[in-house]
């Protein structure tokens with residue numbers, strides 16, 4: 001476990017790079033869903049469908065020679081249009097229709113990609129591979145690499161600064177010394193993780209040419225996750241975001257005050273869908289192949305889990321939720337090495353059970369998620 | 382003496398219940414008009430029909446001379462007619478201040494791409510809206526609570542918040558559904574004073590209320606509804622001495 005935090009062994013570094021990429025991608029997925037559910041109150045149980053549309057859109061286009069950034073944007077747009085269709089079909093009906101239809105639509109997407117042959121006449125079920133990956137042939141000179149280090153360090157530095165700021169403000173407001181110790185510990189661990197992440201990405205960028213595929217994706221996904229984060233943070237703090245929150249609280253009030261609730265719900269579904277589609281492109285790139293089976297509903301539930309874990313309605317919370325989810329998954333992956341006498345399948349089952357227990361515990365003791373505001377939940381409606 | 386709002390022959394039935402049955406109503410521009418009637422008379426339903434939160438089965442609603450009975454609720458609000466709810470609806474997880482800011486009309490920042498293209502203008506509008514919201518909060522005695530969650534307010538404070546929120550949208554006509562219900566007497570007097578103050582600034586009011594002192598003290602004209610039909614209309618004095626009205630209230 002500690003090797004992940006301190007070791008400079010190249011295998012471990014690569015593994016942590018992979019982990020960071022994963023966290024960045026799932027953070028994007030969580031941020032998209034959070035805009036829809038956390039801020040607007042729209043239940044989207046079809047995250048996997050949005051991811052699939054973004055992933056397949058990007059992959060298929062890029063295989064036909066469309067440059068990757070454009071292919072990715074189109075993938076995102078297709079996912080947004082997917083959201084538009086779902087919204088138009090259901091948003092005028094009762095609330096629960098969206099939830100039901102998103103489940104069905106995601107399944108529909110999976111069946112389509114399973115049965116259509118989208119590339120070279122090969123059957124969809126065998127998946128697609130060999131598509132272009134971002135920065136895979138990039139040969140940055142030393143100055144470019146320093147620039148990349150600087151950019152990523154900027155991202156982690158900003159996160160560290162925000163964390164410190166948050167910790168200091170919270171320390172000023174809590175009284176009990178037990179809480180102070182707890183808060184200091186949490187902030188400390190967070191800072192340690194961020195510093196380690198920065199060290200790892202710095203090493204990765206400096207030695208970019210050692211593993212261009214992994215490092216290129218690492219660079220792009222961290223940067224894109226940061227961009228998406230800034231995008232949604234700016235949006236939810238704007239008057240536009242205020243309307244979304246009002247709809248989440250009570251859409252009748254929003255209507256009575258002149259807000260076009262239907263239009264805002266569509267916008268939320270589409271922008272959230274766009275973000276999910278972009279994340280879908282990264283999801284495909286990271287696996288370097290896409291199979292219909294990668295887009296089953298467990299993907300949807302994992303994104304819901306990490307969002308609820310961090311605190312729906314809080315973007316930093318969702319980012320932290322993604323980190324905890326993947327750190328947990330990674331650490332427990334090694335359990336089978338510690339207990340060789342227990343079959344791996346049982347350990348895997350236990351890992352899922354434990355996450356379930358963790359969530360139940362969270363719902364009992366911190367229903368607002370790790371970063372959510374408890375006061376918000378106890379408010380009478 | 383022109384009507385800012387007029388409804389003619391409104392009808393609404395829920396299954397077998399004829400909640401509103403060919404009822405009329407008129408609000409004279411600049412007036413405070415009352416709408417009273419026994420419980421279950423159809424007053425709240427009438428409000429819902431006026432604001433098109435419920436679509437009428439039949440009838441015509443005109444606001445400032447235009448038909449609004451086919452207009453979506455948010456468009457009616459944008460035209461300058463804002464309603465409140467009988468059970469006050471606070472946006473719980475928004476601050477009291479945010480509840481008011483939301484009501485501001487024509488906000489540049491409510492169009493998402495302008496959040497980037499016109500950020501300066503949005504910041505300016507937000508500042509102006511904030512100043513105005515603080516003024517309103519000050520006048521309704523909620524300024525201390527500006528940054529608290531609205532969900533933490535008491536029932537009476539929520540009523541005030543709703544009225545303040547409606548004011549914030551700079552309407553020409555406000556529909557209030559039982560603004561004094563569940564509010565303590567001191568606060569009721571305050572609410573009445575604000576209504577009169579805002580009325581002097583040119584805002585018309587249509588008020589449903591059971592508290593007769595409020596109706597008598599505020600209203601220029603009162604419409605009486607019973608079992609979904611018009612029973613009487615007149616000055617508060619006329620209504621108070623109308624035998625039919627007394628009968629309806631006593632449940633004869």
Ligand SMILES: Nc1ncnc2c1ncn2[C@@H]1O[C@H](COP(=O)(O)OP(=O)(O)O)[C@@H](O)[C@H]1O
Pocket residue numbers: 395398399400418419420421422423424425426427
């Ligand atoms: N959504 C509804 N569905 C069925 N019946 C309703 C509905 N809303 C109101 N009613 C009925 O219509 C009648 C008028 O109700 P309402 O307008 O709330 O009266 P008031 O506000 O004057 O007390 C009542 O008999 C009530 O039960």
Ligand SMILES: [Mg+2]
Pocket residue numbers: 424425426467
């Ligand atoms: Mg009523």
